[in-house]
Amino acid sequence: MERSEFLKKMGIGAAFALTATCLGGCAVENVAPETPGANGTVDFTLDLTAASNANLANTGGYVIVNNSVVVGRANDGSYVAATRTCSHEPRKEVRLRNDEWYCTAHGARFGLNGGGLNGNGRNGLKIYNTELNGNMLRVFA
Numbered sequence: 001m002e003r004s005e006f007l008k009k010m011g012i013g014a015a016f017a018l019t020a021t022c023l024g025g026c027a028v029e030n031v032a033p034e035t036p037g038a039n040g041t042v043d044f045t046l047d048l049t050a051a052s053n054a055n056l057a058n059t060g061g062y063v064i065v066n067n068s069v070v071v072g073r074a075n076d077g078s079y080v081a082a083t084r085t086c087s088h089e090p091r092k093e094v095r096l097r098n099d100e101w102y103c104t105a106h107g108a109r110f111g112l113n114g115g116g117l118n119g120n121g122r123n124g125l126k127i128y129n130t131e132l133n134g135n136m137l138r139v140f141a
């Protein structure tokens, strides 16, 4: 085998290896639509009398909807909602903690208004609106 032929074959092999490695290891988490709906918009309603939403009966409680949105009960009794996907890295680990949004991955902290409270939270967090109608809580963008 000629040297140039060998290098040519190795180049193809190396390029394939790099591509295969990056496809498997460099891909970010598959970020699903932020909603139970198919169109990618957030607009859903929670029945607060449902057992699955019992955590919202008390301040500090929260529920996760479709692994995309976290809905919580702030210390003042209001309902708050935010994306579950952190702005530090696209990991879905945001939850309510100590009356602020907190990412368990690397400790990013966000105020209830989405503003960053520390270095990992500096890019802020997407917040959703909430609207209470009787026992029905609407969450929407």
Ligand code: FES
Binding pocket: 086, 087, 088, 089, 090, 091, 093, 103, 104, 105, 106, 107, 108, 120
């Ligand atoms: S992914 Fe949330 S703090 Fe890093």
